[in-house]
Amino acid sequence: WYAKAVRWANAKGIVMGISDKEFMVDGIVTREQMCTMLGRFIEKMSMQLPTSGEAASFDDADHVSSYAKDMVK
Numbered sequence: 452w453y454a455k456a457v458r459w460a461n462a463k464g465i466v467m468g469i470s471d472k473e474f475m476v477d478g479i480v481t482r483e484q485m486c487t488m489l490g491r492f493i494e495k496m497s498m499q500l501p502t503s504g505e506a507a508s509f510d511d512a513d514h515v516s517s518y519a520k521d522m523v524k
């Protein structure tokens with residue numbers, strides 16, 4: 452039911468899948484994945500989030516994947 456949306460998001464560079472040939476259709480979306488997708492969407496749509504104060508801190512910040520660090524921040 453969501454294949455059209457995934458194709459659109461992939462074409463826009465918002466989602467990449469877990470490999471060149473696989474999109475984890477039954478997987479649970481993690482916070483870092485959602486932050487990355489939302490951040491890419493905002494960038495691709497030439498939007499900006501307002502910034503104020505310090506970035507939120509998370510107990511698991513040391514475990515965030517390198518690809519997602521900036522977006523989670």
